[in-house]
Amino acid sequence: MDKWNIDQVPSQSGRVAIVTGANGGLGYETALQLAKKDVRVILACRNVPKAEKAKARIVSQYPEAQVRSMPLDVSSLREVREFAAQFGRQYDRLDLLINNAGIMMSPYQVTEDGFENQLATNYIGHFALTGLLLPSLARTPGSRVVTLSSLSYKWARIQFEDLHARQGYSRRKAYGQSKRACLMFAYELHRRLSAAGYGTLSVAAHPGLAKTNLDQYFPALIRPLGSLFLQPARKGALPVLYAALAQDVKGGEFIGPDGFGEMRGDPARVDSDEYSKDANVARQLWQASEAMTGVYYPDGKG
Numbered sequence: 447m448d449k450w451n452i453d454q455v456p457s458q459s460g461r462v463a464i465v466t467g468a469n470g471g472l473g474y475e476t477a478l479q480l481a482k483k484d485v486r487v488i489l490a491c492r493n494v495p496k497a498e499k500a501k502a503r504i505v506s507q508y509p510e511a512q513v514r515s516m517p518l519d520v521s522s523l524r525e526v527r528e529f530a531a532q533f534g535r536q537y538d539r540l541d542l543l544i545n546n547a548g549i550m551m552s553p554y555q556v557t558e559d560g561f562e563n564q565l566a567t568n569y570i571g572h573f574a575l576t577g578l579l580l581p582s583l584a585r586t587p588g589s590r591v592v593t594l595s596s597l598s599y600k601w602a603r604i605q606f607e608d609l610h611a612r613q614g615y616s617r618r619k620a621y622g623q624s625k626r627a628c629l630m631f632a633y634e635l636h637r638r639l640s641a642a643g644y645g646t647l648s649v650a651a652h653p654g655l656a657k658t659n660l661d662q663y664f665p666a667l668i669r670p671l672g673s674l675f676l677q678p679a680r681k682g683a684l685p686v687l688y689a690a691l692a693q694d695v696k697g698g699e700f701i702g703p704d705g706f707g708e709m710r711g712d713p714a715r716v717d718s719d720e721y722s723k724d725a726n727v728a729r730q731l732w733q734a735s736e737a738m739t740g741v742y743y744p745d746g747k748g
């Protein structure tokens with residue numbers, strides 16, 4: 447793959463994108479670049495004042511930007527449903543859904559739906575959101591769903607016996623499981639969309655290691671040390687933008703940085719372990735996710 451540069455992407459005028467968790471970090475950088483390409487961007491954020499500040503920052507750099515915020519706490523199925531319903535009333539198309547919002551290694555917490563918070567935020571909410579927005583995606587030619595995974599997917603497998611860590615919580619394993627679930631969801635969504643004849647692509651992406659607020663739950667002493675290895679958020683967002691915009695992307699691919707250990711670099715296709723590609727595990731996760739969310743994806747276009 448040649449080095450890819452966002453500058454080579456033509457205007458995307460007329461297209462609509464939702465970026466979850468777009469008030470900071472990778473989500474903000476993704477939203478900024480999409481807005482610069484004339485995409486109408488919705489910042490789907492749980493904190494409205496922060497989202498409005500992000501919007502103001504984008505508009506100050508790019509006065510023509512068509513950007514707005516809409517409230518969404520992705521860890522709440524109620525809010526996910528409200529968001530999707532409001533979007534469906536206001537927009538007749540959805541070109542890009544960027545499943546970006548995330549938390550890492552947070553203390554044990556149970557959401558209002560009874561789910562472990564990292565799994566709920568990083569994965570379950572996005573599973574529900576994508577399913578509820580599928581009608582809008584399906585009617586939009588060239589639409590894509592980009593779901594953020596991480597190198598940390600390797601930290602855990604899916605603990606079907608105890609998805610919500612009720613029998614013992616490891617911050618690290620819970621994050622790993624949630625990011626593995628995101629990766630397997632992106633792959634399985636691709637399989638299902640193509641089998642059912644949808645034109646929408648599902649692509650996974652990871653940023654390598656990027657300097658953002660994701661390390662907020664790390665010990666204060668470790669944070670500056672960790673920063674030595676990180677690439678800027680702007681660079682970390684490139685695999686996401688590539689997955690969303692590059693012409694040669696196919697469904698079911700995983701895009702990450704091309705440098706040593708996939709920690710930094712330019713966007714490239716990357717591989718993942720055998721377990722992540724196990725269609726039986728993916729199917730089991732899908733069924734569990736439908737049961738947890740009450741969001742059942744249609745089998746086909748009709």
Ligand SMILES: NC(=O)c1ccc[n+]([C@@H]2O[C@H](COP(=O)([O-])OP(=O)(O)OC[C@H]3O[C@@H](n4cnc5c(N)ncnc54)[C@H](OP(=O)(O)O)[C@@H]3O)[C@@H](O)[C@H]2O)c1
Binds near residue numbers: 493519550
């Ligand atoms: N940075 C990295 O090196 C790295 C590596 C691998 C994967 N990733 C993935 O990249 C994605 C973005 O993370 P980041 O690095 O940009 O971290 P970040 O700077 O902490 O940004 C995370 C964003 O998600 C939002 N968010 C968290 N919980 C939310 C919720 N319940 N509802 C809605 N929004 C919520 C945050 O909003 P608030 O400001 O309100 O908290 C923030 O906007 C995550 O999925 C993460 O797993 C990052």
